[in-house]
Amino acid sequence: ILPALSLNGIVHLEVVEKAITGDDFLHFVQGLLPRMNEWPLPNSVLVINNASIHKVTGIRKLVEEC
Numbered sequence: 001i002l003p004a005l006s007l008n009g010i011v012h013l014e015v016v017e018k019a020i021t022g023d024d025f026l027h028f029v030q031g032l033l034p035r036m037n038e039w040p041l042p043n044s045v046l047v048i049n050n051a052s053i054h055k056v057t058g059i060r061k062l063v064e065e066c
Contacts, residue, residue, distance in 0.1 A: 002028045004035075006043050011035050022056030029059060033066045 002020065004012040012032040016024050029046075037044045046063060048054045 004028075004032050008042075011043055020053055022053045022059075025053040026056050026059060026062070029062060033063065036066070 002014045002016065002025070003010055012028070012035050014024075014028050014031065032046075035043065036046065039045070
């Protein structure tokens with residue numbers, strides 16, 4: 001389960017029935033970004049850690065261009 005949570009509940013959720021890969025995470029972020037807002041509105045901050053799936057090529061560019 002890949003959830004994106006806010007103080008108000010679940011913003012976006014995907015269920016993947018296998019080990020999550022960088023490509024799965026990229027797809028998840030692509031689905032999440034349209035549900036987010038510009039800073040400083042609610043749901044405007046994306047926090048991820050340094051897990052290897054978060055370091056897939058293109059994630060940073062995708063987020064910054066949104």
